[in-house]
Amino acid sequence: MAYRDLVTRPVLAWSAVAVAARLPVAMAPLALVFLVRERPGGYTLGAVLAAAYVLGEIVAAPVLGIRMNAERARPHLAVGLAVGALAFAGLGLGPTGAGHPALLGVLAFVAGAGPGAAPGGMRALLTAMVPEKSVTQALSMESVLTFGIWAAAPALATGLALGIGPGVPLLLAGGLMAASVAGLWALPAGWQAADDADGHGEPMRRVLVRAWPVYVTGAASLTLLALAELILPALLEQRGIGIGWAGPLLAGFSIGSAVGAFVYGLRGSWPGPLPVQSLVLILGVSTGVVLVAVLPWAGAIALALVLAGLLQAPAMLTRNLALRQILPPNALAAGYSVMYAAVGAGYAASGSLAGGLLKVVPPSTAILWGVALTLLLTAIGAAGEWRRVRADAPWVPADAEPAAPVGAESRDRARTD
Numbered sequence: 001m002a003y004r005d006l007v008t009r010p011v012l013a014w015s016a017v018a019v020a021a022r023l024p025v026a027m028a029p030l031a032l033v034f035l036v037r038e039r040p041g042g043y044t045l046g047a048v049l050a051a052a053y054v055l056g057e058i059v060a061a062p063v064l065g066i067r068m069n070a071e072r073a074r075p076h077l078a079v080g081l082a083v084g085a086l087a088f089a090g091l092g093l094g095p096t097g098a099g100h101p102a103l104l105g106v107l108a109f110v111a112g113a114g115p116g117a118a119p120g121g122m123r124a125l126l127t128a129m130v131p132e133k134s135v136t137q138a139l140s141m142e143s144v145l146t147f148g149i150w151a152a153a154p155a156l157a158t159g160l161a162l163g164i165g166p167g168v169p170l171l172l173a174g175g176l177m178a179a180s181v182a183g184l185w186a187l188p189a190g191w192q193a194a195d196d197a198d199g200h201g202e203p204m205r206r207v208l209v210r211a212w213p214v215y216v217t218g219a220a221s222l223t224l225l226a227l228a229e230l231i232l233p234a235l236l237e238q239r240g241i242g243i244g245w246a247g248p249l250l251a252g253f254s255i256g257s258a259v260g261a262f263v264y265g266l267r268g269s270w271p272g273p274l275p276v277q278s279l280v281l282i283l284g285v286s287t288g289v290v291l292v293a294v295l296p297w298a299g300a301i302a303l304a305l306v307l308a309g310l311l312q313a314p315a316m317l318t319r320n321l322a323l324r325q326i327l328p329p330n331a332l333a334a335g336y337s338v339m340y341a342a343v344g345a346g347y348a349a350s351g352s353l354a355g356g357l358l359k360v361v362p363p364s365t366a367i368l369w370g371v372a373l374t375l376l377l378t379a380i381g382a383a384g385e386w387r388r389v390r391a392d393a394p395w396v397p398a399d400a401e402p403a404a405p406v407g408a409e410s411r412d413r414a415r416t417d
Contacts, residue, residue: 003265006141010129013186014122015145020180021081021118022146024088024173026153028053031169032108034161035091045101049108054348056112058341064117065337066204070124070330073190077121078181083114085177092170115177120336127324127332128191139320140265143313147258151251191329204331208338211326213384217278218319218339219346220377224285225312226350227370228253228292228305234363241298249302256309264314274322275385281315282378284308286371293367316343322385346377 032053033046068076087110094104123142130138157169233246264270270277288308292301319339327335350370357366 003137003141003262005134006130006137010187011126011138011141013183014126014129015141017180017183017187018122018126018142018145019149020176020183021115021122022149023153023156024084024177025057025115025119026150027157027169027173028088028108028111030154030157031161031173032091034157035166035170036104038166045104048101049104052105052108053112054344056109056114057116058344058348060113060116061120061337061341061344062208062334064113065120065334065340066208068117068121068333068337069190070333071190071192073121073125073333074184074187077118078184080115080118081177081181081184084111084118085174085181087111087114088170088174088177092167092172092174094167116340117333117337119340120338121333123320123336124329124333125187125191128329129188135324136267136269136317136321137265139317140261140313143261143317144258147254147261147313151254151258191332204334207327207331208334210388211323211335211338213381213388214319214322214326215339215342215381216377216384217282217381218316219342219349220374220381221278221282221285221312221315221319222343222346223350223370223374223377224282224289224308226347227289227354227367227374228308230351231354231358231363231367231370232292234358235293235301235367236298238363239296239298239301241301245298249298249305252302253305253309253312256306257313260310261313261317263310264317274318274325275382278315278318278322279378279382281311281318282374284311285315286374286378289367289371293364293371326388350374 029050032049033043036042036045036049039045064076064080087107091104091107091111123139126138126142127135156172160168160172229250232249233243236243236245236249272280285308288304288311291304292308295301295304320336323335323339324332350373353373354366354370357369361369
């Protein structure tokens with residue numbers, strides 16, 4: 001199935017809803033910083049609010065994902081996105097972030113927690129809307145869309161905050177998230193789960209725990225992204241390169257990632273099992289980040305970042321595809337949500353490690369230590385994944401039919417069958 005075959009009304013509707021739901025997520029950390037930056041100690045408070053927002057996502061994503069009903073996912077998604085929309089509106093409607101820091105922190109946490117399961121639920125819905133043979137292309141398209149959103153969000157948040165008002169980005173985020181709630185009714189209500197959807201009678205949590213190596217390697221791949229984003233400005237100063245190059249260099253990384261996701265989706269499958277593909281790709285990204293740490297020229301750093309980006313998105317795609325092999329349909333949204341939390345934790349852990357190391361070692365050395373953490377997580381995840389592959393076959397429903405979207409018509413058809 002070519003990418004052009006994804007250009008259908010249901011997939012286009014899903015894309016519109018996804019943009020409305022995810023652009024607020026991408027804008028939120030920077031928007032929270034701009035909201036309070038004019039207060040005394042504003043940048044410190046902004047960082048705390050951004051951390052509270054991310055913590056809300058990490059805590060709530062697996063909890064809410066586990067509770068999601070596959071065939072009736074729409075109400076769950078709608079409530080979560082509506083809560084997020086209200087929290088964003090509450091943050092933006094205040095007098096330029098003049099509320100009590102504790103109240104702002106609670107609102108930021110709720111804004112992250114409310115829609116925490118939405119990314120996982122939306123991904124599960126997308127993969128159920130297309131034929132099984134087209135899942136790779138659908139996930140690649142989603143990755144390209146996501147990188148586009150994250151590339152545009154900082155500029156949009158900055159322009160609105162400085163050009164109109166500090167609360168405007170958060171008000172826009174609330175409006176977009178509310179629009180995504182309405183857009184859910186243009187999509188199927190859920191996706192059809194197999195009769196034995198919890199995996200041979202196993203509790204959902206046990207089913208999800210079986211996929212722990214995939215979560216670990218997913219977190220490992222995002223530690224590299226944290227290194228690229230958070231230490232690059234300090235590294236440029238160490239190399240005597242203008243710090244203004246940080247933006248264009250990171251844009252090159254994002255563009256490379258979007259291209260890598262697109263190229264990966266051009267083929268329905270690639271040589272080798274998914275664990276091997278993931279290991280090779282993460283090692284390739286690690287090599288690119290090491291080159292960033294040791295090369296002294298801006299052009300060479302730019303090339304290394306672009307090459308690392310080309311492999312970064314496919315590395316994450318192999319993790320999402322691996323979850324589809326391991327988990328039954330009813331557990332996919334929860335699995336994607338746990339992955340969302342795991343990669344967020346990996347990003348935060350790498351960023352914290354790098355920040356601490358920068359106090360005692362040069363930026364280039366901090367990057368190398370971060371890569372060592374990535375390789376350690378990758379080794380742990382790879383060992384666990386190969387042990388699982390040898391000991392247990394992927395869960396496959398008895399009829400081996402792909403999951404199908406469940407709307408009114410498909411639900412009625414399932415009952416009559």
